[in-house]
Amino acid sequence: MPTLSLQSFPLPLIGLAAFSGTGKTTLLEKLIPLLCTKGLNIGIVKASHHSVDPDTPGKDSYRLRRAGSSQLLLSTPERSICYTEKSGHTDPELMNELQLLDCSRLDLIIVEGFRDAAFPKIELHRQGLDRPLLYPEDPNIIAIAWDIPLTDNPGLPQLNLNSPEQIAEFIYRYCFKEIAQ
Incomplete structure (x- = not known):
């Protein structure tokens, strides 16, 4: 490919x-x-050169990300949000x-x-x-x-x-x- x-x-x-x-x-x-x-x-x-986390501490998606998921797709009737965790702090x-x-x-x-x-x-x-x-x-x-x-x-x-x-x-x-x- x-x-x-x-x-x-x-x-x-x-x-x-x-x-x-x-x-x-x-x-x-x-x-x-x-x-x-x-x-x-x-x-x-x-x-963005700033670290942002639009997730809400304590919510299920936040807890699952903190538990170690590499990617989390949060799906609601209005939108989907895909969080992709990255290792390191490179651009x-x-x-x-x-x-x-x-x-x-x-x-x-x-x-x-x-x-x-x-x-x-x-x-x-x-x-x-x-x-x-x-x-x-x-x-x-x-x-x-x-x-x-x-x-x-x-x-x-x-x-x-x-x-x-x-x-x-x-x-x-x-x-x-x-x-x-």
């Missing part, structure tokens, strides 16, 4: 790359409904995280974070944060969304960070170019 890679992933995959505080999650909150109106089922992979690999998704239920995956992984990304840039641009060092940046137009020409499509409609349309056309034409 061939090894799955980011380049051969079976679904369109696009990321938002930016430094912390740029507004990736805020933009995603606006992009998701816009893309859903196009009939797309959207999956999100969000990287997760995007490909491993993507394989946890049920791709048969999705049309598009948007990744927030995993800035160093090699897959297509839109760079978000806010001039006021005084952070360097990522595109000169990352050949996987396919467009730049800014709050103030760039003074130099990066040779990439430039999008208005304050226009989620424009960014959603770019994502749709980029990911579904055969369908959109």
Whole structure:
């Protein structure tokens, strides 16, 4: 069986790359409904550098995880939550995280974070944060969304960070170019 890679992933995959505080999650909150109106089922992979545990201490799922299960699927009428325990504290690999998704239920995956992984990304840039641009060092940046137009020409499509409609349309056309034409 061939090894799955980011380049051969079976679904369109696009990321938002930016430094912390740029507004990736805020933009995603606006992009998701816009893309859903196009009939797309959207999956999100969000990287976090913080340890989170959305489970409730004392509840059955929490107790079973603490007892040593490697994976626990909590299934309710409204949703399913899959907990996968990891050994060690190494940064997760995007490909491993993507394989946890049920791709048969999705049309598009948007990744927030995993800035160093090699897959297509839109760079978000806010001039006021005084952070360097990522595109000169990352050949996987396919467009730049800014709050103030760039003074130099990066040779990439430039999008208005304050226009989620424009960014959603770019994502749709980029990911579904055969369908959109």
